[in-house]
Structures are given as C-alpha cells and as structure tokens.
Amino acid sequence: MDKKTRVLIFLLSLLAVTLAFTYVISEPFLKPVAFAAILAIAAYPLHERVQKEIKSPGWAAFMSTLLLILVFLVPLTLLLIRASNEAVSAAQRLSEKSASEGGFVPFVMQLADRPMAFIGRYIDVSRVDLKAQLAARLNSISGFLLRAGAVVLGNVVGFIGDALIAFVTLYFFFKDGKQILGIFEKVIPLSLKQTRRLLKGIGDSIVANVYGIVAVGAAQGILVGTAMRIVGIPSAVLLGIAAAVCSLIPIVGPSIVWLPASIYLFATGHVGGGVFMLIWCSVVVGSADNIIRPWVIAGRVEIHPLGIGGKDDPARLVFNASAGEAVNASLVEFGDRFRLVVNEVRTIDPPHAMPKLPVAQAVWVPHPDFTTGLEGWLWSGGAHHTGYSTQLSAEHLQVYADLLGIEFVRIGKGTTLEHVRTQLAIQELLAQRRG
16 A cells, blocks of 8 residues: 555545544534524515615624514413413312312322223223322322423423524524525536526425414414313413424324313213314314415415326426427337437427426427437337436437447437438347347
8 A cells, every 4th residue: 555545545534533523513503503594594585674674784684683583582482471371270270179189199080980981881990990000100200290390491401502503593694695505506516597496496495384384383273272262171272382383293283182182071071072172173173284384385386286196286396497408318118128219409498488387398409300300209119208308418328328238229410310210220130139
C-alpha cells in the first residue's frame, strides 16, 4: 500500500468519525429544526404580508415569529387552563363520589356492578374477586402515576426547550429564506426552472397538508366535544381536546376517545346516549376528514376526478414537460425474447391548454418526422405504455440493452423505414439461430 492510499484511507476515516460526532451532537436539534422548516413554509404567506409593511428583513422576521408564537401560545394557554379546570373538577367529583361510597375501592366496585352483571350473563365471573384485585393494585397504580408524572414533567421541560430552538430557527428561516432557497437551487442537479417548480410543488404540498391537519383536528375535536356535552359526559372540553390531538394518529384517530366513552354509556345503562355517540362519531366525525381536508387543500394541491377504477379522486402533480430533446422508449416481450424500442423526439410547449387532461403532459414531435417515426414504431412493435426521459439519451438505453442482452431498435434523426426493416430482419435471423 503506497503513501497516497494510506493518506486517503486516513482522511476518509477521519471524515467518517467527524460525521458521526456531528450527527451525535446535532441529533437532539433535528426535530425542532424540521418542525421550524415546516412551520416556515406553512406560514410564509403570512410573512410575505408582514414584509410588505416592514421593509427591514430582520424586523419583519422577528414580527412574523412573534405573531406565530402568539398564535400558538394564546389558544394553547386558554385550552390548557380550561382543560386543567376540567381535570380538577373531574378529580373533585371522583373524590366526592368515592368518599360518599366509603372509599375508592367501593366506589369503583359500584361502577363495575352493571358491566360485571352484563358480562356474567355469558361468562362465569363468580371466581373473580374484583375487590381484592383492586386493593392489590392500588399501590402499583400509585407508583405508576408517580413515575408517569415524572415522565410528563420531563417531557414538558423537553418540549419547552424544543419550542425555543424551533422558534429561534424559524426566525432565521424567515430572515434568510430566499438565500437558503438559492443554495438549494445551486445544489439540486436540475435546470433552474425545474428546480423552482419542484420546490414550489413541495412547498404547496406541505402548506396544504399542514392546513388540512389543523382544520381536521379542530373540527373533529369540536364535534366530539359537542357530542360529549350533549350526552352529559363530564369534562367534555378536555375530551374534545384529546380527540383533536388523537386525530393525528393514523387509522384509529379520535375513536380512541369517543369509543371508550360510548362503551361507558352502554355499560352504565345510558343506551340512548351510547347509540347517539356511536352514530354521531362514526358518521359525522368520521366523515369530517373526507369533507374538510379536500376543501382545505384544494387551492394548493390539484384534485381531479379519477374516472376509472371506482377509487377516490387522487391528488396529482400536474405539469408540462420542459421543451427540448428527449427519448421515448418501450420494452416489448415477444415470448422468447425482449426488444427495447427507442424513438428520439423533440418535446415542444403544448400549443393549447388541456385542463381536462389532469396528468403530467409532454407533447413531442418524433424524429426523423411524424410519418417515419410512427411507421417505424409500429413496425418495431412499440407499445402504448412507454417511458419518457429528457435526461437519458438513446446511447444510454443502448448500453442498457447490451447489458441485458436484449434487442435494440433506434428511431432517430436520419432513420429511414428501410433501415428499420433491415434492423428487424437481422434481429429476427439472429433470434432464429439462437432458437
């Protein structure tokens, strides 16, 4: 091993160690920084309005950050105050009820009488000493609550720290956002037009999803809280807030909150309230996502009728391919062999808007001309489904075909039908010899 190789290995090892230490140091900051980036993209329309009033980039970024802090903290503080009051009231009611029944265990036993009687119709529960088991679990429950309280306190402290990091980072994203985008435009290996279109699409998708998540969570929380209030379940506001938070959980969502409440109503003999909760939350709350989210995101993410398959209308990124040279390729199977048919094309800007074609669009002129290109494609067996690229060339695809050992037909500038037929005849003869 020569000296140059040893130096290279040493430098690469040093780089790997440096990157590992960098990750270990920066890992606690990744989540708040990512949250700040998402928040900056979602709130950038607000920042643009602030910039029109305040010309200084630094002061405009400061005011935008301050507004977002107020938008987050004021409602959150009010909700937490209301939720804490609800929690205190619930704890007082529980204490009064348990005291009136002679303690916590008799109180829980009375609550469990009806459910246990219902279960006893189908299962023998005579051997289950519920009172003894509750008494045995009290010590472990108290210890669990103590540990859970410590974890919650630690999470609150960590949340405050992450929030401070996120909002400081948010200030710099607002202040230097255009310079950061300029760096991305230089680093991404696409044309400036394509890069800006890509970044705009990503930004619009983030904004649409953030707005959709917030709107759906708020709506489902209000609907669940309203249902709780109607049927008379205590702490309706607290449970509504819990349902709004749980709406972020995939698949189950706010059912984590309203389904146990419905079961509680049935178990305690409030059948009408239980039926109402099930119908209201299954139909109204469950449909809120399908109604509100498309309405919120429709202005930024295009949603078009699918028209086939009987599926829900999907969100699609609709754009026109950039004008310039490209290739259109089709991989064809002939039973005993494969053929890659490639037509070199010249992509042009669409002469007319096509609003009823909600897909990515590319309009091209085949080389060497329309008639020759079309006949050569049909003679070669080119299929309807193709692969289109502005970044690859016919030479790249020929190397790919050679590596796979499959036939290759190229239709491009200077190609004639006689040339295509000659290629196909030679390939047919070679296939017969191999067969």
